Amino acid sequence: MTGSLAASDLSVRYETPHGSVHALRHVDIEAHPGEVIGIVGESGCGKSTLVTALANLLPANAHVDGSIHYNGVDLAKLDAHHQRLLRGDEIALVSQDPMTAFNPVLTIGDQLVDFQHHRKDLGRAQKRARIAAMLGRVGIADAERRMRSFPHELSGGMRQRVAIAAALLTDPGLLIADEPTTALDVTMEAQIIHLLRELRREYNGIIIVVSHHLGVIAELCDRVYVMYAGEVVEGGEVDAIFHDARHPYTQALLACDPARFHERLDRLPTIPGSLPNLTQPPSGCVYAPRCDRAFAPCGSIAPPLVKLAASHVARCHAVTP
Amino acid sequence: MLAYAVKRIGLGLLILVLVMVAMYAAVFLVPGDPATVALGPRATPELKRLLIERMGLDQPVWWQIIEFFRNALTGNLGYDVWSNRPVSTLVLEALPNTLILGLTALAVALLIGVPLGCLSVMRRGTAADAVIGVLSVGVIAVPSFVVAIYSLLLFAVTLRWLPAIGAGEAGDFVSQAKALVMPAAAIALGWIGYIARMVRASMMEVMGEPHIRTARSFGLPEWKIVSKYALRIAIIPTISLVAVGLGSILSSAVFVEAVFARPGIGKLITDAVNTRNYPVVMGTVLIMTAIYVSITIAADLLIARLDPRVRDVFRG
Numbered sequence: 001m002t003g004s005l006a007a008s009d010l011s012v013r014y015e016t017p018h019g020s021v022h023a024l025r026h027v028d029i030e031a032h033p034g035e036v037i038g039i040v041g042e043s044g045c046g047k048s049t050l051v052t053a054l055a056n057l058l059p060a061n062a063h064v065d066g067s068i069h070y071n072g073v074d075l076a077k078l079d080a081h082h083q084r085l086l087r088g089d090e091i092a093l094v095s096q097d098p099m100t101a102f103n104p105v106l107t108i109g110d111q112l113v114d115f116q117h118h119r120k121d122l123g124r125a126q127k128r129a130r131i132a133a134m135l136g137r138v139g140i141a142d143a144e145r146r147m148r149s150f151p152h153e154l155s156g157g158m159r160q161r162v163a164i165a166a167a168l169l170t171d172p173g174l175l176i177a178d179e180p181t182t183a184l185d186v187t188m189e190a191q192i193i194h195l196l197r198e199l200r201r202e203y204n205g206i207i208i209v210v211s212h213h214l215g216v217i218a219e220l221c222d223r224v225y226v227m228y229a230g231e232v233v234e235g236g237e238v239d240a241i242f243h244d245a246r247h248p249y250t251q252a253l254l255a256c257d258p259a260r261f262h263e264r265l266d267r268l269p270t271i272p273g274s275l276p277n278l279t280q281p282p283s284g285c286v287y288a289p290r291c292d293r294a295f296a297p298c299g300s301i302a303p304p305l306v307k308l309a310a311s312h313v314a315r316c317h318a319v320t321p
Numbered sequence: 322m323l324a325y326a327v328k329r330i331g332l333g334l335l336i337l338v339l340v341m342v343a344m345y346a347a348v349f350l351v352p353g354d355p356a357t358v359a360l361g362p363r364a365t366p367e368l369k370r371l372l373i374e375r376m377g378l379d380q381p382v383w384w385q386i387i388e389f390f391r392n393a394l395t396g397n398l399g400y401d402v403w404s405n406r407p408v409s410t411l412v413l414e415a416l417p418n419t420l421i422l423g424l425t426a427l428a429v430a431l432l433i434g435v436p437l438g439c440l441s442v443m444r445r446g447t448a449a450d451a452v453i454g455v456l457s458v459g460v461i462a463v464p465s466f467v468v469a470i471y472s473l474l475l476f477a478v479t480l481r482w483l484p485a486i487g488a489g490e491a492g493d494f495v496s497q498a499k500a501l502v503m504p505a506a507a508i509a510l511g512w513i514g515y516i517a518r519m520v521r522a523s524m525m526e527v528m529g530e531p532h533i534r535t536a537r538s539f540g541l542p543e544w545k546i547v548s549k550y551a552l553r554i555a556i557i558p559t560i561s562l563v564a565v566g567l568g569s570i571l572s573s574a575v576f577v578e579a580v581f582a583r584p585g586i587g588k589l590i591t592d593a594v595n596t597r598n599y600p601v602v603m604g605t606v607l608i609m610t611a612i613y614v615s616i617t618i619a620a621d622l623l624i625a626r627l628d629p630r631v632r633d634v635f636r637g
Contacts, residue, residue, distance in 0.1 A: 057538055088539030095538065100531040105553045105628050114549075115539040150629040163535075170539065 003071030003173055005054070005206055006030040010066035010076075012049050012058065019279040023049040025230045026066075028305070031223075033173070036200055036207040038221030038238070040214060042253075044275055046230040047210045048096075051176045054208070055093045056083035070174065089118040092167035094177040098159035098184075102151035108162055109147030115166050134165040138195060157188035161195065173205040180209065181216055193219055214257045218242055223311060226250045229275050229286040236312030247314040249287045285317065293318045329621060333614040340610045342386055344603060349382045359402075359597040375402050376599045389603060398607065399600030408604035411589060416608070419578070419585035423570050425505040427563065430512035435556070437513070438520025439547050442528060453521075457514035465573045469507040469580040476503060486582040504577045508570055512563075519562055524555040557624050564620030568613050 012024035024046045031037045039047045052058050054068060056075060068075040071090070075083065087093075095101045103111055112131045113124060122130070128147065135143035138161040151159060160180065167175055180196065181189040193216060200207060200220070209220050217224050218238060225235040226247065234247040245251045252271045254260065273290035276282055285291070288298040295317070297303075303317045348355070355378065356369040373379050377388065392399065398408040441453045477485035483499055490496040527533065528551055536546045575587035582588075586605060593601035625631045 055538060057534065084540045084542070086540070087537070088541070093535075093538040095531060095535055097531060101535045103532045103536070103550050103554075104630060106550070111536075114536075114541060114545070117539070117541060117545075152630055166539070
C-alpha cells in the first residue's frame with residue numbers, strides 16, 4: 001500500500017531532569033508516493049528526532065504535539081499497539097549504524113525471518129526464499145551462505161546492504177534511511193548510494209533519507225528539507241535548494257561543503273557561533289545569533305514560512321517571494 | 322572449539338591436582354596429632370601408630386600425594402579408617418542425594434529467577450519492578466540455614482505438611498519429593514533473588530543496544546524481543562554466575578543437610594572432618610572438586626555455544 005505522508009505543526013520535546021528539551025518545533029513536511037525526500041542538517045538539528053517520530057520509535061520521555069498523517073491515519077494519535085503493527089509493515093527504518101544494528105547472537109537469516117512476522121500468510125520456507133531473493137537484489141553474492149552467517153562475520157558495507165534488504169522485505173509504503181552511509185568508508189558509501197538509486201527506480205513508496213552529507217542528498221533526493229535547531233528552515237526541490245538557496249543558513253551550509261570548492265583553501269570555512277540551547281529556544285529566529293543578515297525583528301519575532309515557489313519555502317524575515 | 326575444550330579440560334585437571342596438594346599441605350600443617358584428636362587422650366601409643374599408618378600419615382607428604390593420585394587413577398580412593406569401607410562407595414552412596422538437592426534448587430532458582438528478571442525489565446519503573454527488586458534483595462540477605470530452620474518450624478512442626486528429617490523412603494518417589502521440598506527451597510530462595518537481579522541488570526543493558534531498536538523498528542512484539550533478542554545475550558553473565566555459584570550451592574548443602582539430617586555429601590564430609598577421617602575427607606574433596614570443575618567447563622562451553630563471537634575467538 002502506498003499513501004502520502006504529511007507532518008503538520010509537529011513538535012517533540014524530551015522531558016529530562018534538566019528541563020524540557022524542545023528537540024523539534026512546528027515542523028511541516030510532506031511526501032508523496034514515488035518521492036525521495038532528503039532531510040539535511042548538522043548534528044543535533046533534530047533530523048533523527050523527526051524520523052524517529054515518523055517511525056513511532058520515540059523514547060518514553062518524549063512528548064509529541066501536532067499530527068503525522070500517513071495514508072489518512074494520524075500516527076501521533078495511535079496507541080502503542082497499533083503503532084507497532086505499522087512498524088515493519090507499512091513503515092520501515094534502515095538504522096544508522098550497520099555495525100550494531102543486528103543482534104550479535106542470531107544469524108542474519110533468523111533475524112530477517114523474524115522481521116517478516118507481519119506476513120502471517122507466508123511460511124518459514126517462503127520467508128527464507130524471499131530473503132535469498134532480496135539479498136541477491138541488494139547485491140549480496142552467495143545469499144544462502146550469508147543467511148547462515150552471524151552479523152560479525154559480514155563487513156560493514158554488506159551489513160548495510162542486509163539492513164536495506166530487511167527494510168525492503170516488508171514492502172513498506174514509507175522507507176526511512178537514517179544516515180545510511182555515515183558509518184561507512186567512502187568506497188562503501190558510493191556503493192550504497194548506487195544501490196539506493198537503483199532501488200528507487202523499482203520502488204513506488206516514499207523514501208526519506210537523512211544525512212548531514214550534502215552530496216548524498218543531492219545524488220538521491222527529489223526534494224530536501226534543511227533543518228536547523230529543531231526547525232525546518234528551508235524546503236524545496238533539490239535543484240532549487242542547491243542552486244537557489246534563499247535561507248541564510250542553507251547558504252552558509254552550502255558554502256561550507258568542501259566538495260563545492262574549486263580551488264585549494266588554507267582554511268575551511270565554518271559558520272561562526274554554535275547551536276542555541278534547546279531547553280530555552282529563542283523567541284525570535286533560531287538562526288539569528290549566527291546570521292550575518294539578521295536585522296531588527298529577527299531577535300524577537302519568529303519568522304513565518306515564506307512560500308517562494310510551488311514547493312520552495314523558507315522560514316526567514318529576510319527573504320521575499 | 323575442540324581445541325578450546327581440550328585446553329579447558331587440561332586446565333581443569335591441573336586445578337584438581339593443585340587442590341589436592343593444598344589439602345595434603347593443610348593436613349600436614351595443621352598443629353596437633355590427628356591420631357590423638359581422633360582417638361582421645363587415653364589411647365595407647367600402639368593404637369595411635371596403627372591409625373597413623375592406616376591413614377598413611379607416616380609417609381612424606383609428597384609420597385602421600387603421589388600414592389593418592391596413583392590409587393585414584395585406578396578408582397581406589399582409599400578406605401574409611403573406622404568402617405574400612407571403600408571411600409568411593411561412601412561417596413557414590415551420598416552423592417545422588419546431594420546432586421538431586423543441588424540441581425533441584427538450581428532448577429527452581431532458574432525457573433523462577435529468570436522470568437522474574439524478565440518481568441522486571443518489561444515492567445521497569447512500575448510497582449511490579451519495585452516489589453520484585455525489594456523481594457530479591459530480601460531473599461538474598463537471608464542465609465539458607467535460617468530459611469531451613471524456620472521452614473522446619475512452620476511446615477514440619479506446626480503444620481505437619483512435610484517431613485522434618487531424612488531423604489524419604491527409598492523407592493517411594495512421593496515421599497522423596499516431599500523430603501526434598503524444604504531443603505531445596507532453603508537453598509534456592511536466595512538464588513532466585515540473585516538470578517532475578519542479575520538477569521534484570523544485564524537485560525537492562527542489552528535492551529539499550531541498537532539491535533533492540535532494530536527489532537522494535539520491525540514491530541516485533543515486546544515479549545519476543547525480551548525472550549529471544551535480549552535474553553540470549555543477557556543470560557550469558559547469569560550462566561557464569563550460576564556456574565561459580567554452584568560451589569556455594571554445594572557448600573550451603575552442607576548446612577542444609579545438617580539441619581534436615583539428610584544423608585549426602587555435606588553430612589559425609591562434616592562427619593569425616595569431626596572424626597579426622599582423612600581418607601574420606603580427601604576422597605570427597607576430590608570428587609566435589611571434579612564436579613565443580615566439570616560444571617565450570619560445561620558453562621564455558623555453553624557460553625561459547627550461545628555466543629558466536631566467543632566461539633570464533635576460540636576457533637582461531
